[in-house]
Amino acid sequence: MKRSLANWLDSGAPWVWINAGAATLCLAMVFGLLLLLGVKGLGHFWPQPVLQATYTGAEPPASIIGEVAASETIDADDLYPATPGEEQGEIERQLLKLGNRDITGGDFAWVLTGLLEDVSYPPELAVIERREWGNLYGYLNGLRQAGAAVLPVGAQDGTGEARWNELHSRLDRARDLRREIERIERSIIADINFGMERLRLEERQLVLAGGDSAGALRENARQRESFDAQYAEIRLRLLELNRQIQRDTALFRIADGSTVEIPIADIVRAHRPNGMDWVESTRVYFARLIEFLSGNPREANTEGGLLPALYGTAMMVMLMSVIVTPLGVVAGVYLSEYAPRGWLTRIIRVSVNNLAGVPSIVYGMFGLGFFIYLAGGEIDRLFYAESLPAPTFGTPGLLWASLTLALLTLPVVIVATEEGLGNVPASLREASLALGATQFETLWRVVLPLARPSMLTGLILAVARAAGEVAPLMLVGVVKLAPSLPLDTQFPYLHPEQQFMHLGYHVFDLATQSPNVEAAMPQAFATAFLLVAVVTALNLSAVVLRGRLRERYRAMDTGAWA
Template structure:
């Protein structure tokens, strides 16, 4: 009886329903778990951890004082520590504790991180007066504040030095913004204008039109820009002197004294003295810096805004390029092409293109878009700039076009399936009422197929936004802090190289000289890339749902 019931249960298909439901549940749980792991590992990096100070006594060596943030702790076999050359006593337990400290002070210790044996740490303490200096270069510096100097003269020490330090760091931050504005915007505008004058002069020379009057006009305009450049240069010198005016005296945990120029300091804080509210404020300030600032220290410090901007800009340009070509190809294959062997071969080829490895598209983009098409554009339109390439080098436009070629098969297939779902009776009814085929296509068929087009665009964005391999060949670089959009004509610089979140993850994770410092940023950037792609997809899903609701009545 039980065997009969089991056979009936299998024949009903319930086991397969449970299996598929279980598979979906496992996939959802694994996805959520992966996102949680990335979020915890990445977002925890920005929390102001307490700084531990302790006496470190290696057997047979003089005792020393160490200070740093405890990044990781693990149990390791005693024999493994002995094999690494440490003077480990053979007597004792099988395992010992090993802790990874972020000790900073790279110019003194040679590295930001150091492994210590936990059993050799004595008298652990967390002094509230210990200061963390986050620097623009060379990572963090840990020490005790002794005094503040202005132009080499001591202006504050003791208890009043901390408030003086904070006010002067705020002053330096304002000067840093002024310097950035002066160097990139104002001086950059002058350099851009001078370069355009040089190219204009070269173009007139190539065309045989560089007469005395033209040379005089160019010289007069160049002289005006030269005067402006000298004015800005004098302002720059004054600002740099003010920027590097102040410094601090600091004593490290082991007693050494150092002087740090405040122009090299981003912020200073005392994590051991901070309350919970202050730590949360610091945490969100660091998060904002991460998404709004440019990178520092070989991409292991600072923010990743140029990479966010480059990813979004490239994806949007790709979407603008891929949608019309994909939709037009699908319309031709479904509405106009004669359905026969040739059309079927074309559909098979389109489907196969969706499975071509991405790096192949990168090689094609480099060979055709950059060298052939870009080189031709340079010879036709930018001859005055040669031999320096303008479009004959990897850049934003070629990266977007390469991604468009990669994603166009997805848009074609999704759009064609949407066109196939529209009842033939609607087309015939529109034609019977006197509409032309083009009017029927434009006013009846395409609006009803628009949700399918958006589905194809969603799939294209999901695939293209996370690609890395082809972009390494056609325009994405390790560091490009200047955005492709600025106030200089033509405002959108499609020939400029960009940063990308996917390549940033690869570079920080596998090419960084400071592996321990880069590891949490890999998780944080990966989480941000997922969020950016999700935001782009959700925007497209919202538009698709609106279109679906709008044309639902026609579908019935």
């Protein structure tokens, strides 16, 4: 027996088992993480049933309506004072999302499951997602148009289905009006603002330059008048649209029996989850998911979408790649191919490797001090003197964030490039040189093409790191809520000086900075899941790209090669 154990140890099998075990553990952790984020994040969009019950724990017993957000079992001693010698056992309690924050003050409450009585799930109970104040739970009680009650056309009973359908047709109308308002605000008014700002800056430039500028100023004043006239006209149109959109209101009977009236324009989505089959549930699920991916955040980021964060993250990573790739590759090529092998090169190489270990917040400090205050401030003084004291580049923004992250990821690209160049067999270099190629021709035609896949791997790693980085970004350009996207239809289209939103920071903000923690939680999970998905997608696309390059390289071998 002893002999066979020794044999087993000698065979090397234990090592294989240990290695396989470690690999399995890693995989389990990765998939476990993805599963947790996926279930918690993506499950949040599925419509949950809404219960109505009488809560006898309150004095007097209250009628409540809400969704179960969480449930747990706690020690009864935590709730009631313990009596010596008496075992109280455990108690189950549930976290209910009660909504109606504007009426009741809080929208979440813990209730003891045992004290809920007459629990029912009435199919006509409605969930109203609103632009403000979170969800409203209640029964649709009536509709009003300009203060007068509306009886739906063709309704036999004047209640129920017909009223619900009428609500939806009025919701559609409000949505169309809102789209029109947003279009006007985003394009026409933005154009006017942009033009007015340009005029103001031109005037300041003229004043700063001195000299005779009366003619130019007159021309500016004329343009300003035309802008003012345009604006007055648009304002009237907006007022009219706003009046129209406020026309309809809906009445809801809520849990305590009272009736509330809310403008239909404030409703994002209305559905009755208890009465929905899975087709309808799926429809609501995807509508919410699409809003999450393509909409703007609402309610201090706890509701709505995160398109700006997604967009900002992608823009920053792209800008960073454009900066870091040439810089890193050129530096790597120099260090590996041309730098004389001496102590100075060794010191540089060690420094580059150590840069990869510098805490990222230090890069953030450097970016703030060097890029923003020094470089940005200087740019403002030289090129944007007319808009001072308001800074243009001397303030955190997309460009500085990208530059800071480019610096942060530079070592990764340099090291990968050097590694790739070092892996090219010396025999191939010698072959090329022996044919009369210069060192540069050898580098360009033989060595670099072979090192390309490993350079791309370096870029992949850099991108993955940058997309997930948060700490330095907080100093150099990321904000909780950005008013506009860094790339839009306003000249000059790309706004590298603007602040932007970022998925990683969004997660931080939701998880720790939200005023309504319970409401923010699912959104935080969903955002974290999206962040992981984005990083994975970026990596995958880079892997695919690398595979393509390899293929093209192979194809290039068989065709003309220039």
